[in-house]
Every structure is written in C-alpha cells, then in structure tokens.
Amino acid sequence: MDDLEATASLPPWTLIQGLLSLLVAFLTYLAAERWYLHPWRLSRVLREQGICGTSYQFPAGDLKQSGQLNAEAWSKPMALCHDIIPRVIPHVHNTIKEHGNICFSWLGPVPKVIIGDAVSVRDILSNKLGHIMKFTSKRSGELLAFGIANHDGEKWAKHRRILNPAFH
Known part of the structure; x- marks a missing residue:
C-alpha cells in the first residue's frame, strides 16, 4: 500500500517526462529503421541475389558522388562522338563500369537497380507475369x-x- 501512495504522490512532470522519453525512443527507432536498417537489409538481399552495387552512405546514398561526377562531366567539352552516356548520366555509367551490367545504386535510402544490357531490359519489360x-x-x-x-x-x-x- 505504501508503494501505491508513493507512486500517487509523484509530481505530474515525471509522468510527462516518461511519456516524452518513450516518444523520443519510438521516433529514434523509426528513423533508424528508415535510414539505416531497411537500406542495410535491402542491400543484403540484393547481394544475395548476385547483384553487386555501391554501399549505402547515410543519409543521401550516392547523391553526393553523382553530383560530383555530373559537375566533372559538364566541366569538360563534349567529344564529337555518339557516346553521350558518360556525359548525360556519368554516375550510372561509372556504376555499370565498376559493378557490371546488372547492379544497383542508392537514391537516398532506396536502392535503384540499373540494367545496362539491352537484351535483359527487353526480357524484363516483355515479361507478362506482372512482377514489374x-x-x-x-x-x-x-x-x-x-x-x-x-x-x-x-x-x-x-x-x-x-x-x-x-x-x-
């Protein structure tokens, strides 16, 4: 009975402080799930399927590297040839060069699967099973x-x- 009376005599701010700490812990878990745990799991699943790619970098993924490669590509004059991919999408070109024709890159916490083989793209898009x-x-x-x-x-x-x- 004394414990019940001691609990009832606690100031109301302790209850509010406890609820706020629970709210902060829950929001921290949600942020960790969205920005760290979920990308880590997706990366593991993609690598288990044999798809190589860049590693996830908190919080923006490959956006910083993509911006640097774009700035570098646009700083040089364009060659007089029909190979415009290194100029237009240098990040995708670089990722395909490093990791193969089927690879992935990160757009924030979301992986972006890149398919650089025209035959594979045709097979995937003509698939009528509805997986895509x-x-x-x-x-x-x-x-x-x-x-x-x-x-x-x-x-x-x-x-x-x-x-x-x-x-x-």
Whole structure:
C-alpha cells in the first residue's frame, strides 16, 4: 500500500517526462529503421541475389558522388562522338563500369537497380507475369495527365490495344 501512495504522490512532470522519453525512443527507432536498417537489409538481399552495387552512405546514398561526377562531366567539352552516356548520366555509367551490367545504386535510402544490357531490359519489360510494377508517386500523378504511361493492368492493356495501330 505504501508503494501505491508513493507512486500517487509523484509530481505530474515525471509522468510527462516518461511519456516524452518513450516518444523520443519510438521516433529514434523509426528513423533508424528508415535510414539505416531497411537500406542495410535491402542491400543484403540484393547481394544475395548476385547483384553487386555501391554501399549505402547515410543519409543521401550516392547523391553526393553523382553530383560530383555530373559537375566533372559538364566541366569538360563534349567529344564529337555518339557516346553521350558518360556525359548525360556519368554516375550510372561509372556504376555499370565498376559493378557490371546488372547492379544497383542508392537514391537516398532506396536502392535503384540499373540494367545496362539491352537484351535483359527487353526480357524484363516483355515479361507478362506482372512482377514489374510501375512506379507511382502522388506528386508526379498530379502533374502528369492520365495517359497510357500511368495506367496499369487491364486499363493499360485496353489503352495499348487502342493505340497500337497508330504506331505500326
């Protein structure tokens, strides 16, 4: 009974302080999950599948290196040839050169799988099993018109059948 009376006589700020510390601990866990643990797990899964890539760098991934490579590529005049990839997307070109035709890079805490082989791209995009989902973003969806590029599933197939004769 004395313990109950001692607990009841605690100042109210200790309860508030305890709740705030729980909230801070929970928010710290969420931040660690989003910015460290989840990218680490994704990197491990990709490497287990045989896909090599750059290591994750907190918090922006490869954005700093990408910016440096872009600045370096744009500082030099462009050669008079048709090989524009090192100038337009130097980070992707560098990653493919270092890690092979199928590799990954980091865009913040999200891995970006890069496929540099045209035959593999054709096989992946022609796969009708539905494993490849379209990237959807609420922000870009508001800016873009709702055309065939934004549709998925049956709606995409219907629009594709309608538009296909125009391209052949």
